[in-house]
Amino acid sequence: MTTSAATTYDLGHARPNGWWAMVLFVAGETTLFLMLFATYFYLRLQSRHWPPPGVDKPAVLVPSLLTAALVATSFAMQRAWRNGRLLNRVAALRWLALAGIVQGGYLIWQVHDFVDACHKEPPSHSAYSSIHLTMLAIDHLHVFLGILLTAWLLMRFATRITPYRLRTLQATAFYWHAVNVITVVVLLVDLSPHVG
Amino acid sequence: MTRFRLELLQWYALLAGPWMWATQHVLEFGLTNSHCSMPVSYWHVPVIWLNVLITTVCGTAVVAAELAAFVVFRATSDTGKYAPGPWGRMKFFAEAALLGNVLFIVIVALDAAGAFYHGCNQA
Amino acid sequence: MAVASPPVRRRIDRLERIWAERPGVLGWLTTVDHKRIGLLYFWTTLVFFAAGGAEALAMRTQLSQPEEKAIGPATYDQLMTMHGVTMIFFFIIPMTTGAFGNYLVPLMIGARDMAFPRVNALSYWIFLGSGIFIYSSFLIHSAPDAGWFDYVPLALKRYDGGLNIDFYALGLIFNAVSSTVASVNMIVTIFRLRAPGMSWNRMPLFCFAMLAASLSLLLALPALVLDCVFLELQRKVGFHFFDVAHGGSPLLWQHLFWFFGHPEVYIIVLPAFGIATSIIPTFARRKMVAFPLVAMAELLVAFIGFGVWAHHMFATGISSSVLVLFGAASMMVVIPSTIQVYAWLVTVNLGTPIFRAPLLFIGGFITFFVLGGLSGIMFAAIPLDQATTDTYFVVAHFHFIIFGAAVFPLLGGIYYWFPKVTGRMYDERLAIASFWVTFVGTALTFFPMHIVGLLGMTRRVYTYQHGLGWGIYNLLETIGGYILAAGLLMIAGNIAWSMRRGIPSGRDPFNGGTLEWATSSPPPHYNFAVIPTVRSAYPNWDEEDRENDLLRLEDDELVLSTGHETPLSTVNDAALDRVAEMPPESPWPIVVAFAVSIAFALVLTTHYVAAAAFFAAAVAAVGAWNLNEPEEA
Numbered sequence: 001m002t003t004s005a006a007t008t009y010d011l012g013h014a015r016p017n018g019w020w021a022m023v024l025f026v027a028g029e030t031t032l033f034l035m036l037f038a039t040y041f042y043l044r045l046q047s048r049h050w051p052p053p054g055v056d057k058p059a060v061l062v063p064s065l066l067t068a069a070l071v072a073t074s075f076a077m078q079r080a081w082r083n084g085r086l087l088n089r090v091a092a093l094r095w096l097a098l099a100g101i102v103q104g105g106y107l108i109w110q111v112h113d114f115v116d117a118c119h120k121e122p123p124s125h126s127a128y129s130s131i132h133l134t135m136l137a138i139d140h141l142h143v144f145l146g147i148l149l150t151a152w153l154l155m156r157f158a159t160r161i162t163p164y165r166l167r168t169l170q171a172t173a174f175y176w177h178a179v180n181v182i183t184v185v186v187l188l189v190d191l192s193p194h195v196g
Numbered sequence: 197m198t199r200f201r202l203e204l205l206q207w208y209a210l211l212a213g214p215w216m217w218a219t220q221h222v223l224e225f226g227l228t229n230s231h232c233s234m235p236v237s238y239w240h241v242p243v244i245w246l247n248v249l250i251t252t253v254c255g256t257a258v259v260a261a262e263l264a265a266f267v268v269f270r271a272t273s274d275t276g277k278y279a280p281g282p283w284g285r286m287k288f289f290a291e292a293a294l295l296g297n298v299l300f301i302v303i304v305a306l307d308a309a310g311a312f313y314h315g316c317n318q319a
Numbered sequence: 320m321a322v323a324s325p326p327v328r329r330r331i332d333r334l335e336r337i338w339a340e341r342p343g344v345l346g347w348l349t350t351v352d353h354k355r356i357g358l359l360y361f362w363t364t365l366v367f368f369a370a371g372g373a374e375a376l377a378m379r380t381q382l383s384q385p386e387e388k389a390i391g392p393a394t395y396d397q398l399m400t401m402h403g404v405t406m407i408f409f410f411i412i413p414m415t416t417g418a419f420g421n422y423l424v425p426l427m428i429g430a431r432d433m434a435f436p437r438v439n440a441l442s443y444w445i446f447l448g449s450g451i452f453i454y455s456s457f458l459i460h461s462a463p464d465a466g467w468f469d470y471v472p473l474a475l476k477r478y479d480g481g482l483n484i485d486f487y488a489l490g491l492i493f494n495a496v497s498s499t500v501a502s503v504n505m506i507v508t509i510f511r512l513r514a515p516g517m518s519w520n521r522m523p524l525f526c527f528a529m530l531a532a533s534l535s536l537l538l539a540l541p542a543l544v545l546d547c548v549f550l551e552l553q554r555k556v557g558f559h560f561f562d563v564a565h566g567g568s569p570l571l572w573q574h575l576f577w578f579f580g581h582p583e584v585y586i587i588v589l590p591a592f593g594i595a596t597s598i599i600p601t602f603a604r605r606k607m608v609a610f611p612l613v614a615m616a617e618l619l620v621a622f623i624g625f626g627v628w629a630h631h632m633f634a635t636g637i638s639s640s641v642l643v644l645f646g647a648a649s650m651m652v653v654i655p656s657t658i659q660v661y662a663w664l665v666t667v668n669l670g671t672p673i674f675r676a677p678l679l680f681i682g683g684f685i686t687f688f689v690l691g692g693l694s695g696i697m698f699a700a701i702p703l704d705q706a707t708t709d710t711y712f713v714v715a716h717f718h719f720i721i722f723g724a725a726v727f728p729l730l731g732g733i734y735y736w737f738p739k740v741t742g743r744m745y746d747e748r749l750a751i752a753s754f755w756v757t758f759v760g761t762a763l764t765f766f767p768m769h770i771v772g773l774l775g776m777t778r779r780v781y782t783y784q785h786g787l788g789w790g791i792y793n794l795l796e797t798i799g800g801y802i803l804a805a806g807l808l809m810i811a812g813n814i815a816w817s818m819r820r821g822i823p824s825g826r827d828p829f830n831g832g833t834l835e836w837a838t839s840s841p842p843p844h845y846n847f848a849v850i851p852t853v854r855s856a857y858p859n860w861d862e863e864d865r866e867n868d869l870l871r872l873e874d875d876e877l878v879l880s881t882g883h884e885t886p887l888s889t890v891n892d893a894a895l896d897r898v899a900e901m902p903p904e905s906p907w908p909i910v911v912a913f914a915v916s917i918a919f920a921l922v923l924t925t926h927y928v929a930a931a932a933f934f935a936a937a938v939a940a941v942g943a944w945n946l947n948e949p950e951e952a
Binding site for chain 1: 568
């Protein structure tokens with residue numbers, strides 16, 4: 001089946017194996033984050049003051065705006081998948097590139113803020129800074145992994161679309177939806193000291 | 197009843213019980229930890245009322261799951277044990293859920309008892 | 320097949336050519352065939368089993384007499400820790416999921432391989448790398464030494480400043496990568512590669528057990544990985560998770576560890592349940608009673624097992640309301656296991672059993688499982704748990720379960736599937752003798768531990784004083800240990816001898832009900848010449864369907880002899896979805912595993928930049944592997 005003759009590939013009726021593998025991988029990573037959140041609140045319950053005296057509560061505005069920008073890339077990834085499914089390679093590539101730029105920009109800004117936070121309140125000072133920074137670092141690592149996947153797709157879609165690459169895009173789009181949801185929850189947990 | 201609705205009932209019957217118990221268990225673990233934690237004792241967590249709410253919601257959902265399992269079981273009573281999917285599969289999961297949800301009803305009740313006994317002393 | 324027509328012969332020849340494995344060592348290093356990978360796991364885990372067994376015998380020798388001086392305390396701590404770590408992470412889990420699961424699941428579901436063959440190979444090479452990594456600690460006398468559970472604060476740098484705990488934490492994170500990818504592979508295989516027609520109600524109980532174990536592994540391991548990450552961050556970089564002075568909590572380690580640790584014991588025993596549910600119907604010569612309830616019980620025990628972790632912490636001083644919460648759930652987790660025990664016993668009772676070696680081992684399994692389960696349910700009673708915590712009573716319980724209830728089915732399974740894997744029969748009389756020696760050895764080794772535990776002997780001690788009344792029990796246990804070792808050596812000898820000299824077994828010497836018995840012994844590389852027709856949970860007993868397969872082979876229906884192919888079906892009802900191209904052998908899995916192994920070694924020795932480079936190399940290798948795409952329309 002050539003691209004000139006077909007308007008879409010037959011990927012079968014059921015979700016592909018790669019999609020299921022990604023769902024299961026995400027389930028494992030979700031458990032990892034649930035354990036992180038549980039640790040955060042468990043340590044919180046050991047402390048009368050959280051954060052400890054002398055430590056500022058996390059900023060609200062910039063992290064929230066950055067997270068909103070990252071969540072918006074879910075739309076771009078979904079558009080990329082839809083266009084890919086219809087064999088519109090160039091359109092898919094554009095949406096992937098847009099997503100990649102925003103994702104990369106998000107990560108660079110967050111890493112800069114993270115390094116700043118490590119200098120202001122090193123993790124070696126308290127359990128609060130240890131869990132706060134570890135939770136953020138693990139989230140940023142997952143964003144980094146997602147960016148690697150986006151970059152890989154950009155490379156593969158630059159030449160042609162195949163069913164295999166389409167399935168990779170479908171699985172990657174799912175990964176990004178999951179990471180974006182998790183990042184929102186990380187943000188909410190991180191900002192929880194502002195409540196009460 | 198349409199096949200689509202029966203399918204929905206079957207999945208609810210199979211999955212609601214375990215996840216409702218898990219929700220109750222996690223929430224009550226958090227509740228008792230907050231209630232019994234000295235540094236945050238000033239929060240005065242209303243253990244009893246929250247426990248009643250959690251147990252009522254989760255317990256009702258599990259009982260509903262058992263009823264759903266019964267409905268699907270009755271609807272597939274003429275289906276053979278090794279009949280092909282979806283009818284054979286629905287019957288299989290309904291039988292499994294009929295057992296599982298009984299267990300979860302009991303665990304939800306026992307967990308509630310544990311949370312109602314809100315003693316913070318070290319045993 | 321007695322006589323194959325020329326078209327059938329041509330199809331089979333094509334299948335042989337397409338699925339042929341590369342010969343020699345290179346073939347084994349680059350294999351992606353689930354059967355070869357299963358065998359690699361089998362032999363490797365046997366080596367680790369021997370190592371763990373040697374560690375156990377060394378400990379038992381030291382404890383045989385009061386104030387024995389065969390082994391000093393530091394060495395004893397390392398042996399004790401490595402015995403636990405080896406048996407759990409490098410024997411039981413890889414043997415059940417890696418060896419038995421990999422070899423048997425595709426055959427039982429009528430598939431030609433696992434869903435991701437190259438990932439399957441990767442999981443093996445990473446497992447091997449992690450085993451070598453952690454065992455290399457012995458070379459520098461720095462084996463992990465804080466127990467397999469590695470409690471803080473003992474495991475913190477202040478009290479254990481060498482590399483011992485770093486080997487432990489990094490080794491387990493490394494090993495978890497293997498188990499995680501293997502679990503994902505197993506679950507997707509069970510979901511998507513079942514033969515058309517094998518809806519959930521027709522899937523073998525062994526596969527339900529593997530599904531439950533794999534789901535548990537996938538969702539439990541993150542807690543252990545996170546715990547080890549926290550530990551390394553605290554030890555290496557000075558983070559504060561576990562020290563109270565900076566707002567941390569030592570109980571955090573225990574909560575996270577046991578959140579993994581309790582599902583872990585079900586991960587260990589579930590495949591054993593699966594083996595029992597395969598052997599019992601065959602030798603009872605009837606289908607399993609209450610099939611849906613047994614399948615559900617296997618999944619239930621895995622699920623409920625996630626909610627009972629704090630019963631390992633009853634003596635830590637946590638509040639009594641939390642204790643009651645977990646005590647209640649711990650009592651309920653027994654019920655699914657009990658359902659299965661009743662189903663097994665009723666099946667044997669209603670059938671016409673023939674007590675050959677595999678069924679004898681299952682009888683031993685049920686005996687030890689019930690006895691170990693009785694002591695286990697006693698621990699759900701908080702006062703008794705608190706009185707017996709850290710005594711040999713606990714050691715007795717978990718060895719009855721882990722050895723008696725997990726290893727016995729493995730030994731029975733080795734005999735049961737030996738003819739399938741090798742095409743030869745084992746010696747039945749020697750097998751029965753090996754069962755009795757192993758049974759007596761197990762009972763003698765672990766039963767007296769109940770008594771000496773109630774007499775007050777604490778666990779994790781390298782010696783004890785004269786005059787406490789413990790000496791005779793310890794001596795009996797040590798004698799039992801050597802008898803047990805003799806039994807295991809008899810099994811090993813039987814297998815080794817029979818591999819070369821056993822009489823040909825034929826395709827199906829025991830008249831098993833599941834699909835692996837429908838193909839030749841050993842199976843061809845492509846498993847089945849035609850993807851089997853499935854209309855029940857015991858398809859090999861459906862003679863009409865097996866004859867129908869021969870007709871379909873004539874008609875070229877789902878023979879798939881034009882490529883390296885297997886059918887994919889829908890998840891719930893196993894309706895045929897499409898035909899997938901499977902990858903041929905590949906060097907990339909071993910390359911990735913090698914790069915990751917070097918990276919972990921560099922992290923251990925704090926060469927972080929170099930470690931990052933090797934991790935990047937591993938990522939690049941994964942990219943290279945994905946450049947090889949399947950040929951599709």
